[in-house]
Amino acid sequence: MSLDIDLGTTARSAGRPREFDIDTALDKAISVFTERGYHGTSISDLRDAMGLTAGSLYKAFKDKRAIFLAAFDRYKQVRNALLDEELAKASNGRDGVYRMLCFYAENAHGQSGRHGCMAVGVAVEMAVFDDEAAAKVERSMDRFEDTFEALIRRGQEDGSVSRSIEPKATARLYLSVVQGLRVLGKTSPNREETFSVVDVAMKLLD
Amino acid sequence: MSLDIDLGTTARSAGRPREFDIDTALDKAISVFTERGYHGTSISDLRDAMGLTAGSLYKAFKDKRAIFLAAFDRYKQVRNALLDEELAKASNGRDGVYRMLCFYAENAHGQSGRHGCMAVGVAVEMAVFDDEAAAKVERSMDRFEDTFEALIRRGQEDGSVSRSIEPKATARLYLSVVQGLRVLGKTSPNREETFSVVDVAMKLLD
DNA sequence: TCAATTGGGAAACGATCGTTTCCTAATATG
DNA sequence: CATATTAGGAAACGATCGTTTCCCAATTGA
DSSP: OOOOOOSSSSSOOOSSOSSSOHHHHHHHHHHHHHHHHHHHHOOOHHHHTTTTTTTHHHSSSSSSSHHHHHHHHHHHHHHHHHHHHHHOOOHHHHHHHHHHHHHHHHHHSHHHHHHHHHHHHHHHHHTTTTHHHHHHHHHHHHHHHHEEEHHHHHHHHHHHHOSOOOOHHHHHHHHHHHHHOOOOHHHHHHHHHHHHHHHHHGGGGG | OOOOOOOSSSSSOOOOSSSHHHHHHHHHHHHHHHHHSTTTTTTHHHHHHHOHEEEEEEEESSSSSHHHHHHHHHHHHHHHHHHHHHHHHHHHSSHHHHHHHHHHHHHHSSSHHHHHHHHHHHHHHHHOOOOHOOOOOOOHHHHHHHHHHHHHHHHHHHTTOOOOOOOSHHHHHHHHHHHHHHHHHHHHOOHHHHHHHHHHHHHHOO
Protein backbone atom coordinates (compact mmCIF):
# COMPACT_ATOMS: atom_id res chain seq x y z
CA MET A 1 0.00 0.00 0.00
CA SER A 2 1.33 3.40 -0.93
CA LEU A 3 0.02 6.92 -1.14
CA ASP A 4 -0.43 8.00 -4.71
CA ILE A 5 0.94 11.54 -4.72
CA ASP A 6 0.22 12.06 -8.38
CA LEU A 7 -2.90 14.19 -8.60
CA GLY A 8 -2.90 14.19 -12.39
CA THR A 9 -4.80 11.96 -14.74
CA THR A 10 -2.11 9.39 -15.48
CA ALA A 11 -0.50 6.93 -13.10
CA ARG A 12 3.09 7.64 -12.13
CA SER A 13 5.49 6.35 -14.73
CA ALA A 14 8.54 4.22 -14.14
CA GLY A 15 11.87 5.69 -13.16
CA ARG A 16 13.01 8.17 -10.59
CA PRO A 17 10.32 10.74 -9.87
CA ARG A 18 10.86 14.41 -10.67
CA GLU A 19 11.84 16.36 -7.59
CA PHE A 20 10.42 19.72 -8.66
CA ASP A 21 7.00 20.91 -9.71
CA ILE A 22 6.84 21.76 -13.39
CA ASP A 23 4.31 24.57 -13.03
CA THR A 24 6.19 26.18 -10.17
CA ALA A 25 9.34 26.06 -12.28
CA LEU A 26 7.49 27.46 -15.28
CA ASP A 27 6.24 30.37 -13.19
CA LYS A 28 9.86 31.33 -12.58
CA ALA A 29 10.61 30.91 -16.27
CA ILE A 30 7.69 33.19 -17.14
CA SER A 31 9.14 35.89 -14.94
CA VAL A 32 12.61 35.69 -16.48
CA PHE A 33 11.43 35.42 -20.08
CA THR A 34 9.02 38.33 -19.60
CA GLU A 35 11.67 40.59 -18.14
CA ARG A 36 14.58 39.71 -20.44
CA GLY A 37 12.90 38.40 -23.55
CA TYR A 38 13.63 35.13 -25.31
CA HIS A 39 17.03 35.93 -26.77
CA GLY A 40 18.04 37.90 -23.69
CA THR A 41 17.46 34.90 -21.45
CA SER A 42 20.18 32.26 -21.27
CA ILE A 43 19.90 28.72 -20.01
CA SER A 44 22.05 29.86 -17.09
CA ASP A 45 19.44 32.50 -16.27
CA LEU A 46 16.70 29.89 -16.37
CA ARG A 47 18.75 27.42 -14.36
CA ASP A 48 19.32 30.01 -11.62
CA ALA A 49 15.75 31.29 -11.57
CA MET A 50 14.15 27.87 -11.68
CA GLY A 51 16.60 26.41 -9.16
CA LEU A 52 17.56 23.52 -11.42
CA THR A 53 20.62 22.25 -13.22
CA ALA A 54 20.81 22.43 -16.98
CA GLY A 55 20.67 18.64 -17.08
CA SER A 56 17.33 18.54 -15.27
CA LEU A 57 15.98 21.24 -17.54
CA TYR A 58 16.82 19.19 -20.60
CA LYS A 59 15.27 16.10 -19.05
CA ALA A 60 11.99 17.93 -18.67
CA PHE A 61 12.04 19.93 -21.91
CA LYS A 62 13.33 19.31 -25.41
CA ASP A 63 15.18 22.60 -25.71
CA LYS A 64 15.09 26.27 -24.78
CA ARG A 65 12.26 26.99 -27.19
CA ALA A 66 10.15 24.24 -25.63
CA ILE A 67 10.65 25.79 -22.19
CA PHE A 68 9.59 29.13 -23.62
CA LEU A 69 6.46 27.80 -25.31
CA ALA A 70 5.47 25.84 -22.20
CA ALA A 71 5.98 28.95 -20.09
CA PHE A 72 3.83 30.96 -22.46
CA ASP A 73 1.06 28.34 -22.36
CA ARG A 74 1.07 28.50 -18.59
CA TYR A 75 1.15 32.30 -18.65
CA LYS A 76 -2.00 32.39 -20.76
CA GLN A 77 -3.71 29.76 -18.63
CA VAL A 78 -3.03 31.57 -15.35
CA ARG A 79 -3.96 35.00 -16.68
CA ASN A 80 -7.12 33.75 -18.36
CA ALA A 81 -8.23 32.14 -15.12
CA LEU A 82 -7.70 35.40 -13.23
CA LEU A 83 -9.56 37.37 -15.85
CA ASP A 84 -12.49 34.94 -15.88
CA GLU A 85 -12.67 35.21 -12.11
CA GLU A 86 -12.84 38.99 -12.36
CA LEU A 87 -15.42 38.96 -15.14
CA ALA A 88 -17.67 36.64 -13.14
CA LYS A 89 -18.30 39.60 -10.83
CA ALA A 90 -19.61 41.80 -13.64
CA SER A 91 -23.13 43.06 -13.01
CA ASN A 92 -23.75 43.95 -16.66
CA GLY A 93 -22.00 44.37 -20.00
CA ARG A 94 -20.60 47.81 -19.31
CA ASP A 95 -19.34 46.77 -15.91
CA GLY A 96 -17.64 43.80 -17.54
CA VAL A 97 -15.79 46.03 -20.00
CA TYR A 98 -14.77 48.30 -17.15
CA ARG A 99 -13.51 45.39 -15.07
CA MET A 100 -11.56 44.02 -17.98
CA LEU A 101 -9.90 47.36 -18.71
CA CYS A 102 -9.07 47.82 -15.03
CA PHE A 103 -7.71 44.29 -14.87
CA TYR A 104 -5.13 45.20 -17.50
CA ALA A 105 -4.52 48.70 -16.18
CA GLU A 106 -3.76 47.16 -12.82
CA ASN A 107 -1.02 45.08 -14.40
CA ALA A 108 0.26 47.73 -16.80
CA HIS A 109 1.31 50.20 -14.13
CA GLY A 110 3.87 50.19 -11.34
CA GLN A 111 6.23 47.33 -10.76
CA SER A 112 4.36 44.76 -12.85
CA GLY A 113 4.09 47.34 -15.61
CA ARG A 114 7.86 47.72 -15.72
CA HIS A 115 8.20 43.96 -15.60
CA GLY A 116 6.09 43.64 -18.71
CA CYS A 117 3.62 41.35 -20.44
CA MET A 118 4.73 38.04 -21.84
CA ALA A 119 2.18 38.08 -24.66
CA VAL A 120 3.42 41.46 -25.88
CA GLY A 121 6.98 40.22 -25.62
CA VAL A 122 6.22 37.16 -27.71
CA ALA A 123 4.42 39.23 -30.33
CA VAL A 124 7.23 41.76 -30.62
CA GLU A 125 10.23 39.44 -30.38
CA MET A 126 9.11 36.07 -31.72
CA ALA A 127 6.20 36.50 -34.11
CA VAL A 128 8.28 37.16 -37.22
CA PHE A 129 10.49 34.07 -36.96
CA ASP A 130 8.41 31.54 -35.05
CA ASP A 131 5.09 30.61 -36.60
CA GLU A 132 4.00 28.51 -33.65
CA ALA A 133 4.65 31.34 -31.20
CA ALA A 134 2.90 33.77 -33.53
CA ALA A 135 -0.15 31.51 -33.72
CA LYS A 136 -0.27 31.23 -29.94
CA VAL A 137 -0.23 35.02 -29.44
CA GLU A 138 -2.76 35.60 -32.18
CA ARG A 139 -5.12 33.08 -30.58
CA SER A 140 -4.65 34.80 -27.26
CA MET A 141 -5.36 38.23 -28.74
CA ASP A 142 -8.39 36.96 -30.60
CA ARG A 143 -9.77 35.52 -27.39
CA PHE A 144 -9.48 38.86 -25.62
CA GLU A 145 -11.03 40.66 -28.54
CA ASP A 146 -13.93 38.21 -28.60
CA THR A 147 -14.44 38.65 -24.86
CA PHE A 148 -14.59 42.43 -25.27
CA GLU A 149 -17.05 42.06 -28.12
CA ALA A 150 -19.27 39.68 -26.15
CA LEU A 151 -19.36 42.07 -23.20
CA ILE A 152 -20.29 44.98 -25.47
CA ARG A 153 -23.12 42.99 -27.05
CA ARG A 154 -24.30 41.93 -23.63
CA GLY A 155 -24.29 45.57 -22.60
CA GLN A 156 -26.36 46.51 -25.61
CA GLU A 157 -28.93 43.92 -24.60
CA ASP A 158 -29.04 44.83 -20.92
CA GLY A 159 -29.15 48.55 -21.73
CA SER A 160 -25.81 49.52 -20.21
CA VAL A 161 -24.15 50.15 -23.60
CA SER A 162 -25.39 52.32 -26.47
CA ARG A 163 -26.94 50.44 -29.38
CA SER A 164 -25.26 52.76 -31.86
CA ILE A 165 -21.70 51.57 -31.39
CA GLU A 166 -20.09 48.81 -33.43
CA PRO A 167 -19.19 45.90 -31.12
CA LYS A 168 -16.47 44.41 -33.30
CA ALA A 169 -14.55 47.58 -34.09
CA THR A 170 -14.89 48.89 -30.54
CA ALA A 171 -13.63 45.61 -29.16
CA ARG A 172 -10.63 45.85 -31.45
CA LEU A 173 -9.93 49.35 -30.17
CA TYR A 174 -10.09 48.14 -26.58
CA LEU A 175 -7.66 45.38 -27.42
CA SER A 176 -5.31 47.96 -28.93
CA VAL A 177 -5.59 50.20 -25.90
CA VAL A 178 -4.77 47.36 -23.55
CA GLN A 179 -1.72 46.20 -25.50
CA GLY A 180 -0.60 49.81 -25.83
CA LEU A 181 -0.84 50.33 -22.08
CA ARG A 182 1.49 47.38 -21.68
CA VAL A 183 4.04 49.01 -23.97
CA LEU A 184 3.78 52.37 -22.22
CA GLY A 185 3.99 50.65 -18.85
CA LYS A 186 7.54 49.58 -19.64
CA THR A 187 8.82 53.14 -19.52
CA SER A 188 6.19 55.26 -17.76
CA PRO A 189 4.12 53.07 -15.47
CA ASN A 190 2.30 55.92 -13.77
CA ARG A 191 -0.91 54.81 -12.09
CA GLU A 192 -3.04 57.88 -12.68
CA GLU A 193 -2.14 58.18 -16.34
CA THR A 194 -2.85 54.50 -16.88
CA PHE A 195 -6.30 54.64 -15.34
CA SER A 196 -7.15 57.95 -17.01
CA VAL A 197 -6.94 56.03 -20.28
CA VAL A 198 -9.50 53.55 -18.94
CA ASP A 199 -11.88 56.38 -18.07
CA VAL A 200 -11.62 57.89 -21.54
CA ALA A 201 -12.06 54.49 -23.17
CA MET A 202 -15.30 53.92 -21.25
CA LYS A 203 -16.84 56.98 -22.93
CA LEU A 204 -17.01 54.99 -26.14
CA LEU A 205 -19.85 52.95 -24.67
CA ASP A 206 -22.17 55.97 -24.26
CA MET B 1 42.40 72.39 -55.53
CA SER B 2 40.05 69.63 -54.47
CA LEU B 3 36.32 69.10 -54.23
CA ASP B 4 35.13 69.05 -50.66
CA ILE B 5 32.64 66.21 -50.58
CA ASP B 6 31.88 66.67 -46.92
CA LEU B 7 28.51 68.42 -46.68
CA GLY B 8 28.57 68.47 -42.90
CA THR B 9 29.54 71.25 -40.57
CA THR B 10 33.12 70.22 -39.80
CA ALA B 11 36.06 70.04 -42.19
CA ARG B 12 37.18 66.60 -43.17
CA SER B 13 39.52 65.11 -40.59
CA ALA B 14 42.89 63.53 -41.25
CA GLY B 15 43.25 59.92 -42.22
CA ARG B 16 41.64 57.70 -44.79
CA PRO B 17 38.06 58.79 -45.47
CA ARG B 18 35.15 56.50 -44.63
CA GLU B 19 33.92 54.67 -47.72
CA PHE B 20 30.31 54.24 -46.61
CA ASP B 21 27.58 56.62 -45.55
CA ILE B 22 26.78 56.32 -41.86
CA ASP B 23 23.07 57.11 -42.20
CA THR B 24 22.60 54.67 -45.08
CA ALA B 25 24.28 51.99 -43.00
CA LEU B 26 22.16 52.90 -39.96
CA ASP B 27 19.01 52.54 -42.05
CA LYS B 28 19.97 48.94 -42.67
CA ALA B 29 20.73 48.47 -38.98
CA ILE B 30 17.29 49.87 -38.10
CA SER B 31 15.66 47.26 -40.29
CA VAL B 32 17.57 44.36 -38.78
CA PHE B 33 17.23 45.51 -35.17
CA THR B 34 13.50 46.14 -35.63
CA GLU B 35 12.86 42.73 -37.10
CA ARG B 36 15.08 40.64 -34.80
CA GLY B 37 15.39 42.75 -31.69
CA TYR B 38 18.60 43.75 -29.96
CA HIS B 39 19.61 40.39 -28.51
CA GLY B 40 18.38 38.53 -31.56
CA THR B 41 20.69 40.53 -33.82
CA SER B 42 24.33 39.50 -34.03
CA ILE B 43 27.27 41.52 -35.29
CA SER B 44 27.33 39.08 -38.21
CA ASP B 45 23.73 40.02 -39.01
CA LEU B 46 24.63 43.70 -38.91
CA ARG B 47 27.78 43.15 -40.94
CA ASP B 48 25.82 41.37 -43.67
CA ALA B 49 22.94 43.82 -43.70
CA MET B 50 25.10 46.92 -43.60
CA GLY B 51 27.57 45.54 -46.14
CA LEU B 52 30.57 46.13 -43.89
CA THR B 53 33.20 44.12 -42.12
CA ALA B 54 33.15 43.85 -38.35
CA GLY B 55 36.35 45.85 -38.25
CA SER B 56 34.79 48.81 -40.05
CA LEU B 57 31.78 48.63 -37.77
CA TYR B 58 33.99 48.91 -34.72
CA LYS B 59 35.90 51.79 -36.28
CA ALA B 60 32.67 53.73 -36.63
CA PHE B 61 30.97 52.69 -33.38
CA LYS B 62 32.18 51.87 -29.90
CA ASP B 63 30.24 48.65 -29.59
CA LYS B 64 27.01 46.88 -30.51
CA ARG B 65 24.99 48.96 -28.08
CA ALA B 66 26.31 52.17 -29.64
CA ILE B 67 25.20 50.96 -33.07
CA PHE B 68 21.79 50.24 -31.63
CA LEU B 69 21.40 53.59 -29.92
CA ALA B 70 22.59 55.44 -33.04
CA ALA B 71 20.13 53.45 -35.14
CA PHE B 72 17.32 54.31 -32.76
CA ASP B 73 18.22 58.02 -32.86
CA ARG B 74 18.07 57.95 -36.62
CA TYR B 75 14.81 55.99 -36.56
CA LYS B 76 13.17 58.66 -34.43
CA GLN B 77 14.60 61.45 -36.55
CA VAL B 78 13.36 59.99 -39.82
CA ARG B 79 9.92 59.09 -38.49
CA ASN B 80 9.44 62.44 -36.79
CA ALA B 81 10.27 64.22 -40.02
CA LEU B 82 7.71 62.13 -41.92
CA LEU B 83 5.07 62.76 -39.28
CA ASP B 84 5.72 66.51 -39.25
CA GLU B 85 5.39 66.54 -43.02
CA GLU B 86 2.03 64.80 -42.74
CA LEU B 87 0.79 67.06 -39.96
CA ALA B 88 1.66 70.16 -41.95
CA LYS B 89 -1.22 69.25 -44.26
CA ALA B 90 -3.78 69.27 -41.42
CA SER B 91 -6.62 71.71 -42.02
CA ASN B 92 -7.68 71.79 -38.37
CA GLY B 93 -7.15 70.03 -35.04
CA ARG B 94 -9.46 67.13 -35.74
CA ASP B 95 -7.94 66.57 -39.15
CA GLY B 96 -4.52 66.55 -37.53
CA VAL B 97 -5.52 63.84 -35.07
CA TYR B 98 -6.99 61.83 -37.93
CA ARG B 99 -3.85 62.20 -40.04
CA MET B 100 -1.67 61.17 -37.12
CA LEU B 101 -3.74 58.06 -36.39
CA CYS B 102 -3.75 57.14 -40.07
CA PHE B 103 0.00 57.71 -40.26
CA TYR B 104 0.50 55.00 -37.65
CA ALA B 105 -2.24 52.73 -38.95
CA GLU B 106 -0.56 52.85 -42.33
CA ASN B 107 2.63 51.50 -40.76
CA ALA B 108 0.98 49.07 -38.35
CA HIS B 109 -0.66 46.94 -41.03
CA GLY B 110 0.61 44.72 -43.83
CA GLN B 111 4.26 44.10 -44.43
CA SER B 112 5.57 47.01 -42.34
CA GLY B 113 3.20 45.95 -39.57
CA ARG B 114 4.77 42.49 -39.47
CA HIS B 115 8.20 44.05 -39.61
CA GLY B 116 7.42 46.04 -36.49
CA CYS B 117 8.19 49.32 -34.76
CA MET B 118 11.63 50.00 -33.36
CA ALA B 119 10.34 52.19 -30.53
CA VAL B 120 8.03 49.43 -29.32
CA GLY B 121 10.87 46.96 -29.60
CA VAL B 122 13.16 49.13 -27.51
CA ALA B 123 10.48 49.66 -24.87
CA VAL B 124 9.69 45.96 -24.59
CA GLU B 125 13.19 44.52 -24.86
CA MET B 126 15.56 47.15 -23.52
CA ALA B 127 13.75 49.47 -21.10
CA VAL B 128 14.21 47.32 -18.01
CA PHE B 129 18.00 46.93 -18.28
CA ASP B 130 19.15 50.00 -20.18
CA ASP B 131 18.30 53.34 -18.61
CA GLU B 132 19.58 55.34 -21.57
CA ALA B 133 17.45 53.38 -24.02
CA ALA B 134 14.48 53.68 -21.68
CA ALA B 135 14.91 57.44 -21.48
CA LYS B 136 15.07 57.71 -25.25
CA VAL B 137 11.81 55.80 -25.74
CA GLU B 138 10.08 57.69 -23.00
CA ARG B 139 11.07 60.99 -24.57
CA SER B 140 9.81 59.74 -27.90
CA MET B 141 6.48 58.64 -26.42
CA ASP B 142 6.08 61.91 -24.54
CA ARG B 143 6.64 63.82 -27.74
CA PHE B 144 3.87 61.92 -29.51
CA GLU B 145 1.54 62.37 -26.57
CA ASP B 146 2.23 66.11 -26.51
CA THR B 147 1.59 66.32 -30.24
CA PHE B 148 -1.78 64.58 -29.82
CA GLU B 149 -2.67 66.89 -26.96
CA ALA B 150 -1.72 70.01 -28.93
CA LEU B 151 -3.85 68.88 -31.87
CA ILE B 152 -6.81 68.25 -29.59
CA ARG B 153 -6.50 71.70 -28.00
CA ARG B 154 -6.17 73.26 -31.42
CA GLY B 155 -9.34 71.43 -32.44
CA GLN B 156 -11.18 72.74 -29.41
CA GLU B 157 -10.21 76.27 -30.41
CA ASP B 158 -11.07 75.94 -34.08
CA GLY B 159 -14.34 74.17 -33.25
CA SER B 160 -13.53 70.79 -34.80
CA VAL B 161 -13.24 69.04 -31.44
CA SER B 162 -15.71 69.02 -28.54
CA ARG B 163 -14.83 71.30 -25.63
CA SER B 164 -16.01 68.69 -23.14
CA ILE B 165 -13.21 66.19 -23.65
CA GLU B 166 -10.00 66.16 -21.64
CA PRO B 167 -7.05 66.82 -23.97
CA LYS B 168 -4.38 65.20 -21.78
CA ALA B 169 -6.18 61.94 -20.99
CA THR B 170 -7.51 61.60 -24.52
CA ALA B 171 -4.04 62.15 -25.94
CA ARG B 172 -2.74 59.41 -23.67
CA LEU B 173 -5.42 57.07 -24.94
CA TYR B 174 -4.47 57.82 -28.53
CA LEU B 175 -0.87 57.08 -27.70
CA SER B 176 -1.94 53.76 -26.20
CA VAL B 177 -4.03 52.90 -29.23
CA VAL B 178 -1.18 53.61 -31.58
CA GLN B 179 1.35 51.53 -29.66
CA GLY B 180 -1.22 48.77 -29.32
CA LEU B 181 -1.80 48.72 -33.07
CA ARG B 182 1.92 48.16 -33.49
CA VAL B 183 1.78 45.13 -31.21
CA LEU B 184 -1.28 43.69 -32.94
CA GLY B 185 0.31 44.39 -36.32
CA LYS B 186 3.00 41.83 -35.55
CA THR B 187 0.54 38.95 -35.66
CA SER B 188 -2.60 40.19 -37.42
CA PRO B 189 -1.75 43.07 -39.70
CA ASN B 190 -5.15 43.23 -41.37
CA ARG B 191 -5.77 46.58 -43.04
CA GLU B 192 -9.51 46.91 -42.44
CA GLU B 193 -9.29 45.96 -38.78
CA THR B 194 -6.45 48.40 -38.24
CA PHE B 195 -8.30 51.34 -39.77
CA SER B 196 -11.57 50.43 -38.08
CA VAL B 197 -9.79 51.20 -34.82
CA VAL B 198 -8.91 54.64 -36.15
CA ASP B 199 -12.56 55.32 -36.99
CA VAL B 200 -13.73 54.32 -33.53
CA ALA B 201 -10.98 56.39 -31.91
CA MET B 202 -12.11 59.49 -33.82
CA LYS B 203 -15.51 59.30 -32.11
CA LEU B 204 -13.86 60.43 -28.90
CA LEU B 205 -13.51 63.90 -30.37
CA ASP B 206 -17.30 64.41 -30.75
C1' DT C 1 15.82 -8.85 -5.51
C1' DC C 2 16.98 -7.57 -10.07
C1' DA C 3 16.48 -5.41 -14.52
C1' DA C 4 14.46 -1.33 -16.66
C1' DT C 5 13.62 3.33 -16.57
C1' DT C 6 13.93 8.10 -15.45
C1' DG C 7 15.80 12.23 -12.84
C1' DG C 8 19.88 14.96 -10.67
C1' DG C 9 24.07 17.10 -11.51
C1' DA C 10 28.88 18.05 -12.98
C1' DA C 11 31.60 18.41 -16.74
C1' DA C 12 32.53 18.92 -21.37
C1' DC C 13 31.02 19.80 -26.26
C1' DG C 14 31.23 22.53 -30.68
C1' DA C 15 29.33 26.82 -32.20
C1' DT C 16 28.76 31.39 -32.05
C1' DC C 17 28.93 35.57 -29.50
C1' DG C 18 31.01 40.51 -29.25
C1' DT C 19 35.41 42.40 -29.64
C1' DT C 20 40.37 43.15 -30.67
C1' DT C 21 44.53 42.74 -33.19
C1' DC C 22 47.36 43.37 -37.08
C1' DC C 23 48.45 44.64 -41.44
C1' DT C 24 47.56 47.34 -45.54
C1' DA C 25 45.35 51.38 -47.96
C1' DA C 26 44.13 56.10 -48.31
C1' DT C 27 43.92 60.57 -46.88
C1' DA C 28 45.73 65.35 -44.43
C1' DT C 29 49.53 68.00 -42.86
C1' DG C 30 54.21 69.85 -42.97
C1' DC D 1 58.29 63.34 -49.90
C1' DA D 2 57.73 61.97 -44.88
C1' DT D 3 54.79 61.49 -41.15
C1' DA D 4 50.57 61.11 -38.69
C1' DT D 5 46.08 59.57 -38.72
C1' DT D 6 42.14 56.94 -39.88
C1' DA D 7 39.54 53.20 -42.55
C1' DG D 8 39.20 48.38 -44.68
C1' DG D 9 39.42 43.70 -43.82
C1' DA D 10 40.96 38.99 -42.40
C1' DA D 11 42.01 36.44 -38.64
C1' DA D 12 42.05 35.38 -34.00
C1' DC D 13 40.56 36.22 -29.09
C1' DG D 14 38.30 34.65 -24.68
C1' DA D 15 33.64 34.19 -23.13
C1' DT D 16 29.40 32.45 -23.27
C1' DC D 17 25.86 30.24 -25.82
C1' DG D 18 22.58 26.00 -26.07
C1' DT D 19 23.12 21.24 -25.69
C1' DT D 20 24.94 16.55 -24.68
C1' DT D 21 27.35 13.09 -22.18
C1' DC D 22 28.26 10.40 -18.32
C1' DC D 23 27.65 8.62 -13.92
C1' DC D 24 24.98 8.01 -9.89
C1' DA D 25 20.37 8.03 -7.39
C1' DA D 26 15.64 6.78 -7.02
C1' DT D 27 11.76 4.70 -8.48
C1' DT D 28 8.51 0.81 -10.90
C1' DG D 29 7.42 -3.70 -12.35
C1' DA D 30 8.69 -8.55 -12.58
